[in-house]
Amino acid sequence: MRVLLYSAGDDAATWVAALRRALPAAHIDSWPAPAAQPPDYALVWKPPSELLGELARVKAIFNLGAGVDALVRAASLPGDVPLIRLEDAGMAEQMAEYVCHAVLRRYREFDVYAEQQRAGVWQPRPPARKPGFGVGVLGLGVLGMAVASALMPFGFALRGWSRTPKAVAGVASYVGRSELDAFLAGTQLLVCLLPLTRDTQGLLDRSTLSRLPRGACVVNVSRGALVVDADLLDLLDSGHLAAAMLDVFVDEPLPAAHRFWHHPRVALTPHVAAITRVEAAVAQIAAKIGQLEAGLPVSGVVARARGY
Numbered sequence: 234m235r236v237l238l239y240s241a242g243d244d245a246a247t248w249v250a251a252l253r254r255a256l257p258a259a260h261i262d263s264w265p266a267p268a269a270q271p272p273d274y275a276l277v278w279k280p281p282s283e284l285l286g287e288l289a290r291v292k293a294i295f296n297l298g299a300g301v302d303a304l305v306r307a308a309s310l311p312g313d314v315p316l317i318r319l320e321d322a323g324m325a326e327q328m329a330e331y332v333c334h335a336v337l338r339r340y341r342e343f344d345v346y347a348e349q350q351r352a353g354v355w356q357p358r359p360p361a362r363k364p365g366f367g368v369g370v371l372g373l374g375v376l377g378m379a380v381a382s383a384l385m386p387f388g389f390a391l392r393g394w395s396r397t398p399k400a401v402a403g404v405a406s407y408v409g410r411s412e413l414d415a416f417l418a419g420t421q422l423l424v425c426l427l428p429l430t431r432d433t434q435g436l437l438d439r440s441t442l443s444r445l446p447r448g449a450c451v452v453n454v455s456r457g458a459l460v461v462d463a464d465l466l467d468l469l470d471s472g473h474l475a476a477a478m479l480d481v482f483v484d485e486p487l488p489a490a491h492r493f494w495h496h497p498r499v500a501l502t503p504h505v506a507a508i509t510r511v512e513a514a515v516a517q518i519a520a521k522i523g524q525l526e527a528g529l530p531v532s533g534v535v536a537r538a539r540g541y
Contacts (some may be wrong), residue, residue, distance in 0.1 A: 234526070237272035237288075239264040241279035244511065247277070248297070251511050255519040274522055277304075289376060293317055293525060295518050298509055299376065300456060302429035316535040322373055322517050323510030325330055328376045328454060329383035331506040332424050335452045335478045336384060340366055344476055344500065352510040363388050369420030372427035372455065373399040375541075376507070380424060389390050392416055417444035422452065429456035430540030439464035443473065450476040454506040457482035462493070463486055469498045480506040 236259050245263055252498040253259050260413040262268040266503055268352050275288050285304075288294055296304055302317050304310055305521035338344055342358055350358055366389055368379050368511050392418040393399065394407045406417035417423070423445060427433045438461040438531040442451065451474060452485055453460055462483065478500045479493060485504055493499050521531040535541060 234259045234274070234490070234522075235262060235268065235270055235272045236260070236522075237262045237264055237268065237275045237291075239275070239277045239280045239284055244505065247511050251515040252276075252519075255515045256522070274525075276518060278332045279303065282307060282309040285311070288314060293522075295319075295521070296535075297514060298427065299507070301541060302456065305537055305540055306536065316537065317521060317531065317533045318535055318541070319509065319514055319517060320533045321379075322514040324476070324507035325376055325379035328426075328507040329379050331454060331480070331502075332380045332452060333387075335424070336368055336387070336389070336422055338478070338500075339450045339476060340389075348497070364390055366390065367392055367419045368419050368422045369416055370404070371423060371425045373401065373404075373418075374426065374428070377424075377426040380382070380426065390419075392420055413441070414444050417441065418446065420445055420449065423451045425451070425453045425459055426455050427459060428541035429458055432540075434458050435461050437461065437465070439467065443469050445474065447452055447473050448475045449501065450474065451476070454480045457485070462491075466492055466496065469496065478502075480504055 236252060236256065238245065238252065238261060240248055249263060262272060263417055271290055273292050275291045276295045276297055277284070283436065285307055286309045291314055293315045295317050296319065300321050301316065304316060311318070340361055345358065368384060368389045369392040370381050371394050373381065373393045377393065378401065379405050381393060381401055384391060391404045392407065392414060393401055393404045398407065398408050399406060425437065427436070435458070437451070437459050441466060452467065463525070465474070465477060471479060476498050481504055482501045487493060487501070493501055521533070524531050
Protein backbone atom coordinates (compact mmCIF):
# COMPACT_ATOMS: atom_id res chain seq x y z
CA MET A 234 0.00 0.00 0.00
CA ARG A 235 1.25 3.48 -0.90
CA VAL A 236 0.27 6.69 0.85
CA LEU A 237 0.96 10.14 -0.58
CA LEU A 238 1.34 13.12 1.76
CA TYR A 239 1.20 16.83 1.02
CA SER A 240 1.08 19.55 3.68
CA ALA A 241 1.27 23.24 2.85
CA GLY A 242 2.84 23.88 6.26
CA ASP A 243 6.37 23.21 7.45
CA ASP A 244 5.38 20.01 9.27
CA ALA A 245 5.64 17.43 6.46
CA ALA A 246 8.52 15.59 8.14
CA THR A 247 6.50 15.26 11.36
CA TRP A 248 3.55 13.81 9.42
CA VAL A 249 5.79 11.36 7.54
CA ALA A 250 7.41 10.11 10.74
CA ALA A 251 4.04 9.61 12.43
CA LEU A 252 2.62 7.83 9.39
CA ARG A 253 5.57 5.44 9.25
CA ARG A 254 5.00 4.55 12.89
CA ALA A 255 1.25 4.04 12.43
CA LEU A 256 1.46 2.29 9.05
CA PRO A 257 4.77 0.38 9.12
CA ALA A 258 3.84 -1.81 6.13
CA ALA A 259 2.92 1.18 3.93
CA HIS A 260 5.21 3.11 1.59
CA ILE A 261 4.95 6.83 2.38
CA ASP A 262 5.67 9.34 -0.40
CA SER A 263 5.83 13.13 -0.07
CA TRP A 264 4.61 15.19 -3.02
CA PRO A 265 6.15 16.56 -5.26
CA ALA A 266 8.92 13.94 -5.01
CA PRO A 267 8.33 11.44 -7.84
CA ALA A 268 6.69 8.17 -6.77
CA ALA A 269 7.50 4.81 -8.35
CA GLN A 270 3.82 3.84 -8.34
CA PRO A 271 0.48 5.69 -8.03
CA PRO A 272 -0.73 6.09 -4.44
CA ASP A 273 -3.61 4.19 -2.89
CA TYR A 274 -4.45 7.02 -0.50
CA ALA A 275 -3.69 10.74 -0.41
CA LEU A 276 -3.37 12.86 2.73
CA VAL A 277 -3.46 16.58 1.97
CA TRP A 278 -3.60 20.02 3.52
CA LYS A 279 -4.18 22.98 1.17
CA PRO A 280 -2.95 21.03 -1.88
CA PRO A 281 -2.15 22.75 -5.21
CA SER A 282 -4.53 22.08 -8.09
CA GLU A 283 -1.93 20.09 -10.04
CA LEU A 284 -1.69 17.57 -7.20
CA LEU A 285 -5.46 17.14 -6.98
CA GLY A 286 -5.53 16.47 -10.71
CA GLU A 287 -3.26 13.48 -10.13
CA LEU A 288 -5.55 11.77 -7.61
CA ALA A 289 -8.32 10.43 -9.81
CA ARG A 290 -7.45 6.80 -9.02
CA VAL A 291 -6.81 6.89 -5.27
CA LYS A 292 -9.19 5.04 -2.98
CA ALA A 293 -9.74 8.08 -0.75
CA ILE A 294 -8.43 11.58 -0.05
CA PHE A 295 -7.98 12.53 3.61
CA ASN A 296 -8.03 16.22 4.53
CA LEU A 297 -5.55 16.96 7.34
CA GLY A 298 -7.94 19.27 9.15
CA ALA A 299 -11.60 19.67 10.07
CA GLY A 300 -12.45 22.34 7.47
CA VAL A 301 -12.90 21.05 3.93
CA ASP A 302 -14.37 24.16 2.30
CA ALA A 303 -11.30 24.91 0.17
CA LEU A 304 -11.06 21.33 -1.10
CA VAL A 305 -14.77 21.05 -1.91
CA ARG A 306 -14.55 24.21 -4.04
CA ALA A 307 -11.43 23.07 -5.93
CA ALA A 308 -12.22 22.53 -9.60
CA SER A 309 -9.48 19.91 -9.94
CA LEU A 310 -10.77 17.70 -7.11
CA PRO A 311 -11.73 14.30 -8.61
CA GLY A 312 -15.48 13.96 -8.53
CA ASP A 313 -15.82 10.30 -7.62
CA VAL A 314 -13.10 9.85 -4.99
CA PRO A 315 -14.29 9.81 -1.35
CA LEU A 316 -13.13 12.90 0.57
CA ILE A 317 -12.73 12.25 4.29
CA ARG A 318 -12.35 14.92 6.97
CA LEU A 319 -10.76 14.62 10.39
CA GLU A 320 -13.16 14.14 13.26
CA ASP A 321 -11.86 15.72 16.46
CA ALA A 322 -8.24 14.39 16.44
CA GLY A 323 -7.52 16.41 19.56
CA MET A 324 -9.31 19.52 18.31
CA ALA A 325 -12.48 19.26 20.41
CA GLU A 326 -10.64 19.65 23.71
CA GLN A 327 -8.72 22.67 22.45
CA MET A 328 -11.86 24.28 21.04
CA ALA A 329 -13.71 23.77 24.31
CA GLU A 330 -10.84 25.38 26.23
CA TYR A 331 -10.76 28.37 23.89
CA VAL A 332 -14.51 28.97 23.97
CA CYS A 333 -14.78 28.53 27.74
CA HIS A 334 -12.07 31.17 28.08
CA ALA A 335 -13.90 33.50 25.69
CA VAL A 336 -17.24 33.05 27.50
CA LEU A 337 -15.77 33.58 30.97
CA ARG A 338 -13.68 36.52 29.75
CA ARG A 339 -16.84 38.29 28.65
CA TYR A 340 -19.20 37.11 31.40
CA ARG A 341 -16.79 38.12 34.19
CA GLU A 342 -15.90 41.29 32.22
CA PHE A 343 -12.17 40.62 32.31
CA ASP A 344 -11.95 42.58 29.04
CA VAL A 345 -13.46 45.60 30.81
CA TYR A 346 -11.09 45.24 33.74
CA ALA A 347 -8.15 45.11 31.31
CA GLU A 348 -9.29 48.47 29.88
CA GLN A 349 -9.61 49.87 33.39
CA GLN A 350 -6.09 48.70 34.25
CA ARG A 351 -4.68 50.52 31.23
CA ALA A 352 -6.53 53.64 32.33
CA GLY A 353 -5.49 53.29 35.98
CA VAL A 354 -9.10 52.89 37.14
CA TRP A 355 -10.09 50.86 40.26
CA GLN A 356 -13.81 50.20 39.82
CA PRO A 357 -15.41 46.88 40.79
CA ARG A 358 -18.43 46.04 38.67
CA PRO A 359 -21.62 44.32 39.84
CA PRO A 360 -21.74 40.59 38.99
CA ALA A 361 -23.81 39.52 36.02
CA ARG A 362 -26.69 37.03 36.37
CA LYS A 363 -26.20 33.70 34.62
CA PRO A 364 -29.89 33.14 33.82
CA GLY A 365 -29.82 36.32 31.77
CA PHE A 366 -26.56 35.52 29.98
CA GLY A 367 -27.58 33.30 27.08
CA VAL A 368 -24.69 31.54 25.34
CA GLY A 369 -25.60 30.42 21.83
CA VAL A 370 -23.62 27.81 19.92
CA LEU A 371 -24.18 28.29 16.20
CA GLY A 372 -23.49 24.83 14.77
CA LEU A 373 -23.84 21.59 16.71
CA GLY A 374 -21.41 19.29 14.93
CA VAL A 375 -18.61 17.39 16.69
CA LEU A 376 -16.90 20.58 17.88
CA GLY A 377 -20.14 22.37 18.70
CA MET A 378 -21.31 19.47 20.84
CA ALA A 379 -17.94 19.42 22.65
CA VAL A 380 -18.19 23.14 23.36
CA ALA A 381 -21.76 22.86 24.65
CA SER A 382 -20.78 19.98 26.95
CA ALA A 383 -17.78 21.92 28.30
CA LEU A 384 -19.95 24.96 29.09
CA MET A 385 -22.68 23.03 30.94
CA PRO A 386 -20.98 22.89 34.37
CA PHE A 387 -20.84 26.70 34.51
CA GLY A 388 -24.62 27.00 34.59
CA PHE A 389 -25.14 29.35 31.67
CA ALA A 390 -28.41 29.39 29.74
CA LEU A 391 -27.23 27.41 26.71
CA ARG A 392 -28.82 27.58 23.27
CA GLY A 393 -27.89 25.71 20.14
CA TRP A 394 -28.75 26.22 16.48
CA SER A 395 -28.28 23.62 13.75
CA ARG A 396 -29.40 22.96 10.20
CA THR A 397 -31.05 19.69 11.23
CA PRO A 398 -32.61 18.72 14.59
CA LYS A 399 -30.11 17.98 17.38
CA ALA A 400 -31.24 16.97 20.86
CA VAL A 401 -28.71 17.98 23.52
CA ALA A 402 -29.64 17.70 27.18
CA GLY A 403 -29.42 21.08 28.87
CA VAL A 404 -29.34 23.03 25.59
CA ALA A 405 -32.37 24.83 24.15
CA SER A 406 -32.49 23.69 20.51
CA TYR A 407 -33.30 25.79 17.45
CA VAL A 408 -33.45 24.36 13.94
CA GLY A 409 -33.27 25.85 10.45
CA ARG A 410 -33.56 29.36 9.07
CA SER A 411 -37.07 29.81 10.42
CA GLU A 412 -35.77 29.60 14.02
CA LEU A 413 -32.49 31.50 13.56
CA ASP A 414 -33.89 34.89 14.61
CA ALA A 415 -35.40 33.43 17.80
CA PHE A 416 -32.07 31.76 18.58
CA LEU A 417 -30.16 35.02 18.14
CA ALA A 418 -32.65 37.14 20.11
CA GLY A 419 -31.82 35.39 23.38
CA THR A 420 -28.06 35.06 22.80
CA GLN A 421 -25.78 37.43 24.72
CA LEU A 422 -22.66 35.61 23.52
CA LEU A 423 -22.64 33.95 20.11
CA VAL A 424 -20.14 31.17 19.38
CA CYS A 425 -19.84 30.48 15.66
CA LEU A 426 -18.90 26.89 14.84
CA LEU A 427 -20.55 26.41 11.46
CA PRO A 428 -18.67 24.98 8.47
CA LEU A 429 -18.13 27.30 5.52
CA THR A 430 -20.55 26.42 2.71
CA ARG A 431 -22.51 28.27 0.04
CA ASP A 432 -25.32 28.70 2.57
CA THR A 433 -23.17 29.97 5.44
CA GLN A 434 -20.75 32.30 3.64
CA GLY A 435 -21.53 35.83 4.81
CA LEU A 436 -24.29 34.56 7.11
CA LEU A 437 -23.19 36.85 9.93
CA ASP A 438 -23.89 40.15 8.20
CA ARG A 439 -25.48 43.34 9.48
CA SER A 440 -29.01 41.93 9.28
CA THR A 441 -28.18 38.71 11.15
CA LEU A 442 -25.87 40.23 13.76
CA SER A 443 -28.42 42.97 14.48
CA ARG A 444 -30.79 40.26 15.73
CA LEU A 445 -28.48 39.78 18.72
CA PRO A 446 -29.41 41.82 21.83
CA ARG A 447 -27.68 45.13 22.32
CA GLY A 448 -24.42 44.58 24.17
CA ALA A 449 -23.91 41.04 22.82
CA CYS A 450 -20.52 39.52 22.02
CA VAL A 451 -19.45 37.46 18.98
CA VAL A 452 -16.86 34.66 19.11
CA ASN A 453 -15.84 33.22 15.74
CA VAL A 454 -13.72 30.06 15.77
CA SER A 455 -14.91 28.42 12.53
CA ARG A 456 -14.17 30.30 9.29
CA GLY A 457 -13.59 33.99 8.71
CA ALA A 458 -15.81 34.18 5.63
CA LEU A 459 -18.92 33.48 7.72
CA VAL A 460 -18.63 37.07 9.00
CA VAL A 461 -18.96 40.23 6.93
CA ASP A 462 -16.10 42.23 8.46
CA ALA A 463 -17.42 45.69 7.63
CA ASP A 464 -20.83 44.92 9.14
CA LEU A 465 -19.30 43.53 12.32
CA LEU A 466 -17.10 46.60 12.69
CA ASP A 467 -20.06 48.96 12.14
CA LEU A 468 -22.07 47.22 14.86
CA LEU A 469 -19.10 47.34 17.23
CA ASP A 470 -18.57 51.03 16.48
CA SER A 471 -22.25 51.82 17.08
CA GLY A 472 -22.26 49.97 20.40
CA HIS A 473 -24.92 47.45 19.37
CA LEU A 474 -22.27 44.77 19.84
CA ALA A 475 -20.03 45.12 22.87
CA ALA A 476 -17.14 42.90 21.83
CA ALA A 477 -15.80 40.28 19.44
CA MET A 478 -13.21 37.55 19.92
CA LEU A 479 -11.96 36.30 16.57
CA ASP A 480 -9.64 33.42 15.72
CA VAL A 481 -10.34 33.11 11.99
CA PHE A 482 -10.35 35.61 9.14
CA VAL A 483 -11.13 35.92 5.45
CA ASP A 484 -7.46 36.58 4.70
CA GLU A 485 -4.83 34.82 6.79
CA PRO A 486 -2.45 36.04 8.04
CA LEU A 487 -4.68 39.01 8.84
CA PRO A 488 -3.40 42.01 6.81
CA ALA A 489 -1.51 44.57 8.87
CA ALA A 490 -3.87 47.35 7.79
CA HIS A 491 -7.05 45.58 8.90
CA ARG A 492 -9.03 47.44 11.56
CA PHE A 493 -9.43 44.30 13.66
CA TRP A 494 -5.81 44.60 14.81
CA HIS A 495 -6.32 47.78 16.81
CA HIS A 496 -10.07 47.95 17.42
CA PRO A 497 -10.69 48.45 21.16
CA ARG A 498 -13.62 46.01 21.17
CA VAL A 499 -11.86 43.20 19.28
CA ALA A 500 -9.61 40.50 20.71
CA LEU A 501 -7.94 38.26 18.15
CA THR A 502 -5.75 35.19 17.93
CA PRO A 503 -3.94 33.75 14.86
CA HIS A 504 -6.13 30.72 14.04
CA VAL A 505 -5.05 28.71 17.08
CA ALA A 506 -8.37 27.78 18.70
CA ALA A 507 -7.94 24.14 17.66
CA ILE A 508 -4.74 22.96 15.99
CA THR A 509 -4.52 19.50 14.44
CA ARG A 510 -2.51 17.16 16.66
CA VAL A 511 -0.45 15.01 14.32
CA GLU A 512 -0.31 11.81 16.37
CA ALA A 513 -4.06 11.82 17.07
CA ALA A 514 -4.86 12.64 13.45
CA VAL A 515 -2.58 9.91 12.09
CA ALA A 516 -4.07 7.33 14.47
CA GLN A 517 -7.53 8.23 13.18
CA ILE A 518 -6.45 8.12 9.54
CA ALA A 519 -4.61 4.81 9.96
CA ALA A 520 -7.69 3.26 11.55
CA LYS A 521 -9.89 4.45 8.69
CA ILE A 522 -7.46 3.18 6.07
CA GLY A 523 -7.62 -0.19 7.80
CA GLN A 524 -11.41 -0.14 7.62
CA LEU A 525 -11.39 0.83 3.95
CA GLU A 526 -8.90 -1.91 3.14
CA ALA A 527 -11.22 -4.39 4.86
CA GLY A 528 -14.18 -3.14 2.82
CA LEU A 529 -15.86 -1.49 5.81
CA PRO A 530 -17.60 1.90 5.89
CA VAL A 531 -15.93 4.85 7.62
CA SER A 532 -17.27 8.01 9.22
CA GLY A 533 -16.28 11.52 8.23
CA VAL A 534 -16.99 11.15 4.51
CA VAL A 535 -17.80 14.59 3.12
CA ALA A 536 -21.15 15.12 1.43
CA ARG A 537 -19.93 17.41 -1.30
CA ALA A 538 -23.32 18.89 -2.18
CA ARG A 539 -23.76 19.90 1.46
CA GLY A 540 -20.17 21.12 1.76
CA TYR A 541 -19.05 19.18 4.86
